[in-house]
Amino acid sequence: MTEPMTRITTAQIELVAPRAELDFFHQSSVHLPHAMTPLEAWTRITEEPLPLLGLAFKLRDAISARFGVTRIGGFSGEARTFVQEGDKLDFFLVETINDEVLTLSARDRHLDVLTCVTSVENTLTITSSVKVHNRFGWLYMLPVRPAHRLIVWAMLRRLKRNLG
Template sequence: MASLLPGTDSHILADPPRLDFLDRQTLRLIRPMTALEAWNAVMARPLPLMALAFRLRDAVSARFGVRPIGGFSGARRQAVKVGERLDFFLVEHAAPQVLVLTERDRHLDVMTCITTSGGELAITSSVITHNRYGRIYMWPVAPAHRLIVRHMLRRMAQG
């Protein structure tokens, strides 16, 4: 974990000026929960078309030597440890209120940090691209990511 987003407890890959993408979205929690419980709640109701989007991503990315990630399984986890995987993400840090997940390849590094503190859930994603493919990949992914997280949090709030 390289850095904390200033003014938050959210981990990011590097200081904000060095990032190629940064998004932090929050939701007021109706009850206290751990970061893993928040992950389970967000993943419990997958957005329509997400499976198709991941299949498309995997098909296109395979042409550039990127391993398939397959998407989100929706499987609930009771516990996770550093070094384990939550779907395609590597767990780099696991504490009751902070869950740091990464996916790294030769094109880009992605870190998603889920925090639950002060009655708030925050999902913070940061990306550093390494080459032209990583930058091109992020053109459609950046705005889509913001919308997807917004809708996932909205669905979680609705129960």
Template sequence: MDRNDFFTIPNTNIQILAPTAELDFFDRQSVQLAKSISPLEAWGLIMSRPMPVLNLAFRVRDAISSKFGVKKIGGFSTASRETIAPGQKLDFFLVEYVSQDVLTLSERDRHLDVLTCISRVGNELTITSSVKTHNTFGRAYMLPVAPAHKLIVRTFLRRLQRELA
């Protein structure tokens, strides 16, 4: 994907795959933090203590999805990064764009494309995910993933808010 292929939500710094009407999944959640941190710092803090159930979910996902020709992603590591550049990997995501206020990550496969944008404006941190599915497997995959994703992001943001209070 080329950053020029992304759509920026009007009056924000949030990047998504396409206008929301063209997406198969869209989730945008924000939290006010006690202090402003960069999106990369937020990623590092969130991933430093991954939820144990998430590792199990990724193992199950990889076991099932690989039978349909979908690549394994393995889940998240706890490795911290002080810097990152477009074209590098952050766990299974490709870094598409990075600045002090925006970190845009993608993952593409035969069943769907995902774009996750972590952005900040002042002390407000937002995690936005957009998905476009490519086939029946992608649509079926999103049935359990969509509600789980929303809960996971909400949990990550609340935990981050508590840690920085």
């Protein structure tokens, strides 16, 4: 993993590669009514997945499995109050965990993904970075690019609404 490239207040945002070498980068933030740790936010976001997200994961798994990509199944909805580096949160590996940063990775021969959830005061930010390794990775990212932006936006909006 590379050195963190961006700083928001005191939380270090980790990327899968230097920013100039990324094949996909997306960052979205929301101001919440109260502060929460990145793990608390992640748990709230994934405990009740968005409608149709389960179908999207099933479709992803059905297509990707034909190219040797491990099935991920989607978000389990399992509430986790404690994780440590090296643990799994659904299909992601926990790379970094503290009160301001939760970094999750998923890597295979087609692409590497790093999702960094940061929480500074009342601002929650989700930063996703991808490094593609081959043609299938490029094809995979064609629908993921626009879908990812919409999904993260909807998840953050829903979290803010649910927190009141």
